[in-house]
Amino acid sequence: MIKVITSKNNERVKFACSLKENKNRKIHKMFLAETFKSLQMALKNNLVVEIFALEYVDAPSEIPQNLVSEDVLKKLSSNVNPEGVVFIAKMPEYQVNNPSKVLYLDDISDPGNMGTLIRTALAFDYDLVVTSENSVSIYNEKVINSSKGAIFQIPVVVGKLVDFVGTHEILVTNLSKKAIDFNSITIADKFVLVLGNESHGVNKETIKLASKEIVIPIKNIDSLNVAIAGGILMNKIH
């Protein structure tokens, strides 16, 4: 089913663009993604609903495919130089049984950081990423873009840290004096690594749940970017 679309006011284009808003993503349980690499990962996981591309893309024929003009693609894309494909994906539904390695994002606000952290968690074979209620939306376009397709391969859910207390060691990154050098810790079989907000760090309520507070020893400046800190910690703790 291949259609040609040259108007930015086409109904399917308007529907796709409506998914740039969180409330519409929630209603339809769908979101927008782009790049060929992400498309491959989404196809592999049967999560592609509809494709908008400059040229025909190799995909199962039951997935509606729209050949669009460059200005239509630019309207759909969140990149200044779109790669040539934008697609509607359905939100994956996960049943994660007994995850061992969990990353918890406590009010992460920058979508680039969240996407990069999801990509990194996949690279270090984490079982699950949990984001706090007040974190940026998982399906924000910039999260999806910077996850580089990882969003289609690792379970990412909104949830509560307290649900892991008692079963998992809770490792909370913190810059306080109580925090211990992460290089010196031993790692439990089941753990949650907790990273905090870009400006104010982890919440006070979160710290109360910590089994251990950990820190990366650095010099000259107060803190690392949260995605960098996450990368350094996940490289050791996994």
Add this chain to the structure above:
Amino acid sequence: MIKVITSKNNERVKFACSLKENKNRKIHKMFLAETFKSLQMALKNNLVVEIFALEYVDAPSEIPQNLVSEDVLKKLSSNVNPEGVVFIAKMPEYQVNNPSKVLYLDDISDPGNMGTLIRTALAFDYDLVVTSENSVSIYNEKVINSSKGAIFQIPVVVGKLVDFVGTHEILVTNLSKKAIDFNSITIADKFVLVLGNESHGVNKETIKLASKEIVIPIKNIDSLNVAIAGGILMNKIH
């Protein structure tokens, strides 16, 4: 010397905005920066030329200071929600004698990645960051923003990797099969850590200069974000 500016067409505002272009930055050897934290770091290093702020900022009286309206600030700023201060800084001039710990960026194109890498190099006490000719401009506003003031504290210059051959061990990150696990290497007193472009990795000519090719062992995906890889490597190699 405090002036009040409410017009976006004011000559000083126009001059400041002209520094958003690389060619003008090169002519005047100045660039735009923002946030109070960066301002503090720049003041400490005597690099502030002129300040534009919503309210008076505590700074030496010889530095021209302009109190500006919100729309003037928005014109000057590269952030959607500017923090309240934008300033013109002069490009630092460095004499780096005999640097031991060097980070070399081989055609890094994303300004956020470059800024974050500069911040991380400062945190791990590197002596020098060298960027290839084809990397994004060091003084691009997004580089400055994501460096979080680190640009005022660690020498960053455009240069050539070949200048370090013979005196430094050249550690090149590469995804080839020849590359060895970075965890297993011993670190020389003097080294250059080399990171490659976001899409195509390090250049072929760069690989030829390698003392060692190194890799971070990961699963499930092809590669990490370059700033994340840099963070993981610098945490070990410093």
